[in-house]
Amino acid sequence: MGTLSGKNIVKKYGKDTVLKNVDIDIETGKIYGLIGRNGAGKTTLLSILTAQNPATEGTVTLDGKPVWENEEALSHICYSREIPQVTMFGPNTLKVKDYLKTAKVFYKYWDEEYAKELVKLFNLDAKKKVSKLSKGMLSSLTIIIALASKADITILDEPVAGLDVVAREQFYKLVIDEYAQTGRTFIISTHIIEEAASLFEEVIMLDEGQIVLKENTEELLSRAYRVSGETEAVDTAVEGYKVYHPESIGRNKVVTVLADEPIEGFDGDVQVEPVALQNLFYAMCVDGRKEA
Amino acid sequence: MNSLSARTRKYYFLAGLKLFGYVAAVQLLLVVEWIFFGAEEADIVGYVSQNIITFNAMFMVLFNMMFAIYGPNWYDSMVLSMGARRRDVFWGQLIKQCTYVGLSTILSIVLCVVFKHENFMGYTIVAVAAAMILGALGLAIGYKVKKYGKIVIFILLIIVGVQAGIWGFVLAAGIKLPISSLNSYIMLSIIGVGAVVVFTLLELWAYKLNQKCMVN
Numbered sequence: 035m036g037t038l039s040g041k042n043i044v045k046k047y048g049k050d051t052v053l054k055n056v057d058i059d060i061e062t063g064k065i066y067g068l069i070g071r072n073g074a075g076k077t078t079l080l081s082i083l084t085a086q087n088p089a090t091e092g093t094v095t096l097d098g099k100p101v102w103e104n105e106e107a108l109s110h111i112c113y114s115r116e117i118p119q120v121t122m123f124g125p126n127t128l129k130v131k132d133y134l135k136t137a138k139v140f141y142k143y144w145d146e147e148y149a150k151e152l153v154k155l156f157n158l159d160a161k162k163k164v165s166k167l168s169k170g171m172l173s174s175l176t177i178i179i180a181l182a183s184k185a186d187i188t189i190l191d192e193p194v195a196g197l198d199v200v201a202r203e204q205f206y207k208l209v210i211d212e213y214a215q216t217g218r219t220f221i222i223s224t225h226i227i228e229e230a231a232s233l234f235e236e237v238i239m240l241d242e243g244q245i246v247l248k249e250n251t252e253e254l255l256s257r258a259y260r261v262s263g264e265t266e267a268v269d270t271a272v273e274g275y276k277v278y279h280p281e282s283i284g285r286n287k288v289v290t291v292l293a294d295e296p297i298e299g300f301d302g303d304v305q306v307e308p309v310a311l312q313n314l315f316y317a318m319c320v321d322g323r324k325e326a
Numbered sequence: 327m328n329s330l331s332a333r334t335r336k337y338y339f340l341a342g343l344k345l346f347g348y349v350a351a352v353q354l355l356l357v358v359e360w361i362f363f364g365a366e367e368a369d370i371v372g373y374v375s376q377n378i379i380t381f382n383a384m385f386m387v388l389f390n391m392m393f394a395i396y397g398p399n400w401y402d403s404m405v406l407s408m409g410a411r412r413r414d415v416f417w418g419q420l421i422k423q424c425t426y427v428g429l430s431t432i433l434s435i436v437l438c439v440v441f442k443h444e445n446f447m448g449y450t451i452v453a454v455a456a457a458m459i460l461g462a463l464g465l466a467i468g469y470k471v472k473k474y475g476k477i478v479i480f481i482l483l484i485i486v487g488v489q490a491g492i493w494g495f496v497l498a499a500g501i502k503l504p505i506s507s508l509n510s511y512i513m514l515s516i517i518g519v520g521a522v523v524v525f526t527l528l529e530l531w532a533y534k535l536n537q538k539c540m541v542n
Contacts, residue, residue: 086407086541105330108409115407115541121400133404139337140408142328179408 067234125165169196338418342425394464
């Protein structure tokens with residue numbers, strides 16, 4: 035299993051262009067974190083990569099072969115997304131066991147025993163109707179389908195929404211265990227960045243329909259710094275670097291710096307701290323890129 | 327049964343069987359009611375069997391269309407999200423409808439023969455044609471509802487209401503349509519060919535909509 039590639043992906047809904055010439059390569063055998071603000075285009079990108087949504091322009095291939103309507107490619111991909119509690123005319127009366135039975139039919143490598151274990155682990159009542167499930171239980175169901183699919187490329191869109199902290203930790207542990215045992219590729223789109231950050235080998239940041247960053251997480255964070263001190267000293271120290279979200283508090287200033295490569299130290303009397311992924315993301319999103 | 331096409335077709339075939347099962351269960355309840363209310367009928371067996379044939383035909387048309395409308399937004403969306411291919415979903419829907427309509431037809435024909443209601447065979451055949459056509463139309467409507475929302479249903483209801491009004495007026499005023507003066511065999515042939523043409527066109531439309539559909 036090689037690379038899931040998207041080239042020049044454009045998606046338009048009427049006059050709105052949601053994705054703008056996105057190029058992305060997903061190499062197998064990694065855990066990716068896909069982060070971005072609401073409306074950035076994360077779900078649209080994931081649904082196009084998995085042939086659940088046609089792109090307006092562009093191509094998606096797996097090992098060089100188109101994914102669209104391709105049985106071989108689709109058999110290696112699982113995109114587990116939120117299950118609707120309401121259908122067109124009323125509540126979703128399908129039961130949990132019906133969903134799992136359907137998943138068993140369509141996912142070629144479905145692991146029934148593992149699915150049963152996960153249902154027990156998440157304390158899900160298989161005879162309950164989807165419309166009666168809480169938000170957390172719905173998330174548990176999407177996680178079960180994703181993990182039990184045993185697909186080589188497994189994508190989870192907001193998998194921990196509604197889960198309590200115990201269930202979230204259980205999920206992260208399950209992903210790590212599954213990755214360690216099988217080497218499956220996971221792409222996890224989440225807003226709870228800090229909890230999941232330690233899982234991500236590579237982080238992809240999407241903003242306004244474009245990929246602004248795709249990098250190894252450790253390498254990215256090794257060149258991100260939080261620089262604070264007196265305003266003049268900070269301005270001098272960070273001159274020439276990409277600076278995000280400068281904040282002034284009286285005579286002091288705090289900035290987030292993303293250097294091109296790791297820095298030994300900053301000149302001047304400033305305090306330098308490492309930056310967590312969530313804080314870096316926040317700084318980059320809040321007011322865009324500014325150079326000091 | 328490893329290929330995705332085969333698995334998808336089997337899934338929809340079983341869905342068609344389930345649909346027939348649900349409708350048959352509803353009819354069984356009605357049978358109990360007819361037996362109860364028809365207790366004073368001279369020929370209760372004939373009364374009940376005639377009702378089963380009539381309602382079976384009506385349900386065949388109604389439920390086939392209803393579940394076809396539901397399809398794109400619900401079951402089809404679900405299986406597409408699990409990696410099914412659109413063309414398999416299209417053929418699957420056709421298999422589901424043919425399974426349900428086919429089983430209902432067999433039930434009606436058996437009842438017509440066993441209880442000697444041969445005069446209802448023509449009625450059953452017309453119901454089969456209507457069920458298949460409205461099933462194809464229901465599928466196309468389902469895709470449009472998925473895209474534009476329930477407003478499509480309201481627009482349809484208005485169109486159907488106006489049409490019902492026009493046909494009601496035609497019948498009430500005793501207006502003779504050119505087709506009614508034709509020999510009954512020619513008329514049936516025209517209706518039959520027309521039904522096949524309309525069905526084919528509707529299925530082609532549904533196929534085009536299916537190819538572009540998105541998972542919700």
